[in-house]
Amino acid sequence: MLAAQEAGIAVVKPGVAFTTPHEAAMQVLAQGLFEMGILKEEPEMALRRDRQLHRRYTLHGSSHMLGIDVHDCANARDDFYHGDLEVGYVLTMEPGLYFQPNDLTVPEEYRGIGVRIEDDILVTADGSRNLSAALPRRVDEVEAWMANIWAGGATNLGL
Numbered sequence: 001m002l003a004a005q006e007a008g009i010a011v012v013k014p015g016v017a018f019t020t021p022h023e024a025a026m027q028v029l030a031q032g033l034f035e036m037g038i039l040k041e042e043p044e045m046a047l048r049r050d051r052q053l054h055r056r057y058t059l060h061g062s063s064h065m066l067g068i069d070v071h072d073c074a075n076a077r078d079d080f081y082h083g084d085l086e087v088g089y090v091l092t093m094e095p096g097l098y099f100q101p102n103d104l105t106v107p108e109e110y111r112g113i114g115v116r117i118e119d120d121i122l123v124t125a126d127g128s129r130n131l132s133a134a135l136p137r138r139v140d141e142v143e144a145w146m147a148n149i150w151a152g153g154a155t156n157l158g159l
Contacts, residue, residue, distance in 0.1 A: 001116070004029045005093055007025055007027065008021035008024050008025035008062055009021065009121055012085065012121050013123065013124075013128060014086055014087050014124075014125065016085050017083070017085075018082065018084070021091075022095075026054060026058070027043060029054060029057075030046050030053075031043045037107075038105060038107075039053055056103075060096060063093055064092055066090040067090060087124060089122075090131070091120075092120055092121070093118070094118035094119070096115060096117075097116075098113075098115075099112065099113050099114070118132075119132045
């Protein structure tokens with residue numbers, strides 16, 4: 001999941017289509033699902049517009065804009081979601097995988113598990129800046145952070 005998110009963040013820059021980070025993340029997720037044996041077709045075939053086999057496990061897009069017009073606002077402007085990124089835009093990068101408890105296409109040990117990582121990304125003149133970069137993102141960092149919270153109480157965020 002982290003590799004997929006990092007792939008999406010890596011392509012955020014002015015002039016890139018809003019969908020490009022999502023496509024980069026989905027490429028990584030599809031490759032991972034293929035390597036796990038969950039997707040039976042090569043990622044290039046599974047990701048084709050007429051196939052979209054990975055969507056069984058992803059359930060949502062990887063991004064939405066932040067600010068006045070957000071993804072759950074009835075007034076969200078379609079042109080932001082089908083146009084190019086511009087300096088000053090802020091978007092999430094939040095790919096996710098969700099394995100349903102009764103999905104027999106998924107190994108039993110993964111059924112019922114969902115994982116999503118979300119960061120907020122500012123489009124800058126020379127690329128992007130992760131506005132939530134101070135938060136832990138890797139498994140060992142999250143586990144250490146959580147252990148610190150439990151050891152010091154809920155007010156000790158360990159940042």
